[in-house]
Amino acid sequence: MTITEDKIYKALEQVMDPEIPVLNVLDLGMITAVRIGENDTVLIKMIPTFSACPAVELIRNNIRATVEKELGASVTVEIDKEAHWNSNRMAESAKEKLKNFGIAPPQIHNGEAYSEILMHTACPHCNSENTYLRSPFGSTLCRAIHYCRECGHVFEHFKPLE
Template identity: 35%
Template sequence: MISDAELVAGVGAVLASVPDPEIPAVTVVDLGISRGVRRRPDGSYAVVLTPTYTGCPATLAIEASVRSALDAAGYGQVAVVTELSPAWTTDWITDEGREKLRAYGIAPPERGAAAASLRPEVPPACPQCRSLNTQEVSRFGSTPCKSLWRCLGCAEPFDRFKCL
């Protein structure tokens, strides 16, 4: 029989391999969508997920991907639950996740930006050339949780995670 610690570690390793369906360069752990494994009052375990925002259209795809990965790894007994409270925040993106987003061409907000403001005064750095000479083009980007920006230095467009 596997210990509780081994189950939690094994499920954590599975979660760390599940890519986000909209941004496959990062995992559900990198984005902070996976809030971990919890023991429930009945003694069973559940993976807790929080989407990047309440109406995220990828929520069902994320749940299905996590369920599939858990089943394939032999963790079919672990439930997958979605919790909307507390709401996801960009502060939950890991440092590794922030670097993966930059490498993928998406500007993540700096840690702590969510607490400061929904529209910070400092523009995001271009993920291509790191210039701060950037401009928001549209409040809505390739997905509802991102806005569209362009760099006035290198002329490249890029998405930016909204500070939530």
């Protein structure tokens, strides 16, 4: 089998985030480089969504195992120390998937006042902006907890990170 970048990216579509299983590593913008070397070896560079993310090693192993299985290639996965993840790297389709999963997606972050962005979060269940921040800390470090005054749902918000 000839290994191509397209085939590698197709295999990467199968590597899901262990904390949000509706998103893959491409949806999240975690892949920064894919290279095919001699003897069809593959190098994949990735960045974690959060520097202290406890799932980084699991994700690296899942990337390696999935691409090796799909393409029969030797795969190395490295953390890209030159790039830094921010929530603007997420694909628009990822934000829709998050919303359908019941998590408010991050807003675009352009250096605006972080507290203002965090306070104005639409409910992923009813789209109301009549919500309030219950806690800046959710089930993971990258999420906050909000309450919707319209539909009564408590929901998580994937924090915008710059």
